[in-house]
Amino acid sequence: MRRWLREQFDRYFGSDPVRLLFALGGLFFATLVVLALLYWVVGKVVTAGLEAWGWDLVRLLLGLLGVMVVVFGNALFLVWAERKVAGHMQIRIGPKEVGPYGLLQSIADSVKLLAKEIITPRFVDRPLYLLAPLLIFVPCLVAMVVIPFDARLQVRDINVGIVMILAFSSLTVLAIFMAGWGSVNKYSLIGGVRSISQSIAYEIPMLLSILPVVMMARSLSLKEVVEAQSPYWFVLVQPVAFLIYFVCAVAETNRTPFDLPEAESELVAGYHTEYSGMRFSLFFLAEYTNIFIVCALATTFFLGGYKGPVLPGVVWFFLKTYALIFVIMWFRWTFPRVRFDQLLNFSWKFLIPLAMANLLVTGGLLKL
């Protein structure tokens, strides 16, 4: 079929450039007509939808589109940055072949992951196994909706934004457990169990370290928290809370030194051992998005969010966020993995009492 097409093409156009030009022109106009028709139909549908549902829907869809762009762009960048930072910390160069400074490496990686076969092991608990990679994305998207990237660049300013992020972040644990339990595999299950006990332990100090910020900002809306930091950043008045939050953030995103749920040397890959291809890359994407989100929240709560001189707010926001992400990557090549009892003891016996004391002192000082 294909060869026949090619022969026909050669017979008609192969020798004659003018004919080829005409053919291409015809093709171009045909495409234009089809596109115009499509445009007209889509326009009709969109206006009908607008009349029915109002501009809220458009705003929401645009916001979601923007969020998806940030999610994918961030993951592509972080995959490259992770390898580059790791390389330089070990006095290597890191990826350099694909594109300038290896910048296109992550695109090549993602194409490879997309092209791989998606394998579903036979004895897997199907509904849980299939649902886990999707569910792990819900908290990322919810958090992205309320994060203020700039004074006006926010999908929606919800007046219980902080509680919302904290509430939905617990879905990550459920998704990880689904993955661990669903793929009937002891490594996965142990990874899931570890992840649950770790996140129970570290969610509490995280909450307790955000509460002083809420008390000082007198609001649960993320935008008002940023606006409340106008003379000085909260990191200057709440250094202890910032440190506790950051440690908990590293633990919540399962990064080294707290990466026990997916410790490569003990459990093959933890809860996503049995996943392959696109499903695995969804977990990967969620992990990098989570890192971005916890750092963005740290920026919002403690580092003044989008506030900063000269440069526009978005630039400041991303600068601060990626500086924090760099620190997390730095941790990875500095600290060895902790033991599990050390991990739990550190949270229950040190971080939680410290956060409580910090909360108490803050409350007392605010009322003075």
Next chain:
Amino acid sequence: MSLGEVIFVVICLVVALGALGAVLSNSLIYAVFFLLLTMGGIGGLYIYLKTPFLAMMQILIYLGAVGVLLIFAVMLAGPFWRRPKERGPFLKGVAGLGVSLLSFILFWRVLRHHPWEVGPQGEVSTSRIGRAILDRYPFAFELISLLIVASILGAIMLGVLSRQGPPKAEED
């Protein structure tokens, strides 16, 4: 029907089906996830009732705390994987149906004969909830904190007991 109402109906269906699934499913872990679906749906209903703070607390407490604890308990105490179908006694089923029918008729009569005339109020903000707790119900609030401390101590005691080894269960 507007978009909001469509979503409302969907949430209602999700809540009801999740509740049914939690009761009827054979696998314990599926029952837990169905229950969490129901709880999340109820959180969505709270948003429709203009109490966003309570909706978030519902999700935080039921999905984040109770759900994770349930999963933990299932992993520590529950039977693994699938189990054979359990059957309650027949009389219990009849009793259950009778009770549900009775309560439903009762409810239906109440609903039919006492329509609410008053219109809805505006959004219940977080600060209003806080004021109401500290102005009108400070005693209940303090009692709740006492209850939480007591339950923490109780859970710790149970943990210590289980570490000492189980007491012998006598057969007679």
Next chain:
Amino acid sequence: MIPPALYLALSAVIFTIGVIGVLLRRDAIVIFMCIEMMLSAVGITLIAASRYLHSMDGVIFVFLAMTVAAAEAAVGLAIFVLLHRIYKGVKVDEINLMKW
């Protein structure tokens, strides 16, 4: 606008399902889950009532009930784990040591 009767109906449905679950199932964890379900069902009623009757009381009650539910979960699940160690399984009709 959504009529308040719909909320009440849904709440009744969930409460009834919870009652049936408590009566029919023997697994203590499932019974516990049904109780949580019934608590939440009552929560819907209370909040709907407090919204349509212009009162904050229902909201506060639900808030306190959630806290109680969380505390109950902590102790209850600790008891289940302990029972499982003793009896190998938490079927409510097999746990009859205190029965006279």
